[in-house]
Amino acid sequence: MLIGSEGYVGALGAAETDRAIPIWFHTHPGDGAVPIPSKYDRQVDRDISDLFQLRSGSAFYATLIASPQSDGFIFTGEITPEGGQAVPIDRVWSVGERWRLLQNFTRDTTAPATIFDRNVRAFGPDIQHVLGDLRVAIVGAGGTGSAVAEQLVRLGVRHLLLVDSDILSASNVTRVFGSTPREVGQPKVDVLRAHLMRIAPDLICSTIQGMVTVQSVAQALRSSDIVFGCTDDNAGRLVLSRLATFLLTPVIDVGVLLSSDSAGVLIGIDGRVTTLTPGAACLVCRNRVDMARAAAEMRTPEERQRLADEGYAPALGQVEPAVVAFTTAVAAAAVNELLDRLIGYGPPERPNETLLRLHEREISTNSAAPRPRHYCDMAQGKWGAGDEEPFLGQLWGAE
């Protein structure tokens, strides 16, 4: 078979315009076909790789071979930097209604470790491999973030990035999993990491002690397949909301709100798990971000003081009530959401938000669509826009 260059030169030009890496893709169809490159495939790679890099302006040549299966496809692929060694494309991460992590056909398929026997009995060995390979970031290492991390590691997640700027305080020990009075004064991410490493010595866990509202910290989330938003920070939520859209990285955002009456008695225990995935409304469209607080959080301490002196003091810095039973329940609902999206045991029309009214013992779900012309509206073309300048199409402060 001969493939004329007119078939792909146009696509290379489009890749250059989009600053994308073109991928030379073909299938090996048929019963029992395997997506392993043939001698002829290798010859094609040698023939066209220079042209691909030249015409697309990319410093990479990439290939993907897929073999359709009854329930999806299997694949192999490689990406070769200019003048360098080919690196396998180890995964294809598909984020529709269901989230599927497809691993390279040549991957290690040894049985999952026996410690996961009970998981495998529930979900099968494939999901165990996926959990072990998934790159998960958790923004916020407090009550909900630490509870999410603990569950993920026990489930078999082995690649974690923890992001939090805070130091563990004495009043955090009542909620932060893995913390004891001895660790008070240490960065929360360090305390949590040390705890998780005791549970799973093979865990690959990196940490950033910083705020996601800082550009370099937000950019570090690019290498994650999924992000859990476990922060109280409204400005941080705005960043995560954009991240889901621009980078197609699903975000599971978690919130807990305790309300009291005038006498200070607890009257409401509300938990929220919102899933930001293509086609769903962002946190702004859902009114899940307090915009006044987000704006105040972005000000310098001096500016905040000045505003307070002028009588305009947005509700900042006040210590909110928090209780381990409630933060843990909502964290469990967030992890449940990830498992549902990976395994598909939930309702066929997946809701993108779960509300837990713990005080009333009620759970409800909903699906919200983007507001017209907001960045999360599909018609704006921002879903999967990638690494734009400025990053996430927003303004960033000083590092």
Ligand SMILES: [Zn+2]
């Ligand atoms: Zn082939």
Ligand SMILES: [Zn+2]
């Ligand atoms: Zn929106």
